[in-house]
C-alpha cells in the first residue's frame with residue numbers, strides 16, 4: 001500500500017503540476033477542503049494551496065473490471081483498483097456539480113432508466129449548444145418529470161439511442177433536469193457531440209421565449225459548468241441551428257441567445 005501511494009504521488013507530481021486535470025479526469029471538483037464532500041477528498045490532484053483538494057463524485061457502488069467492458073451504471077474512475085491499468089472502477093456517479101443559484105434534479109430523483117451504453121466526454125468542452133424540445137413545456141416539477149420520462153423513452157425506444165440525448169434539460173419550473181450529465185457524450189448536436197455539452201429547454205420557442213425562471217436556470221447551469229471545470233472559460237455558445245439544418249432552439253429563443261456574451265459568430269461549418 002505504501003509503495004502504491006509513493007508511486008501515485010510520483011505520477012501526480014510528474015504529470016499534472018499546475019493543473020486540475022487529474023481531478024477533472026476522475027470526475028471530481030477542485031475546491032477548498034473545508035467544504036463537505038460526500039465522495040471524499042484526495043490530495044495532489046489540484047493546483048494551488050494544499051487545502052485545495054479534489055472532491056471525488058459521491059458514489060453508491062462500484063466494481064473493478066476491464067475498462068473495455070461497458071460501464072453501464074456510470075463512468076470509469078482510475079486509481080481505485082489493483083492490477084493492470086485497464087482494470088478500473090466502474091462507478092455509479094451521483095455528481096451533478098455543486099451549482100449556485102440553480103437546482104439540478106438528478107437522474108435518480110426523476111427516475112431515469114439506466115443507459116444502454118456510455119462514452120465518457122473529454123472535459124472541459126469548448127462548445128455549448130442550446131436546444132428546445134419542441135414539445136410541451138412544464139411549470140411544476142411533477143409535470144416536468146413526466147415529460148423527462150417521455151423524452152427518455154422516445155430517445156431510447158423509438159430513436160434507439162443509448163439514453164436521453166441532451167446533457168441537461170430545463171423546465172419552466174426553474175429546475176435543471178440531469179440528462180446524460182457533465183461526464184458523458186450526448187446525442188444532441190450531430191458532428192459536435194464529442195466536444196460539446198448541451199441543454200434543451202422543454203417547450204417550443206419558435207414564437208415566444210421561455211419564462212424568466214427557465215432562462216435564469218440555463219445561465220446558471222452554464223456558469224456552474226464553467227466554475228466546475230466542465231466547460232472551458234473561453235467556451236463558444238451556439239444554438240442547434242448553427243450546427244445543422246433545424247429550427248431548433250426556436251426562432252425567438254435563438255434571437256435571444258445571440259445577444260448573450262459567449263454567443264459565437266464563428267462559423268461551425
Ligand SMILES: [Zn+2]
Pocket residue numbers: 130131132188240246248249
Ligand atoms: Zn436541437
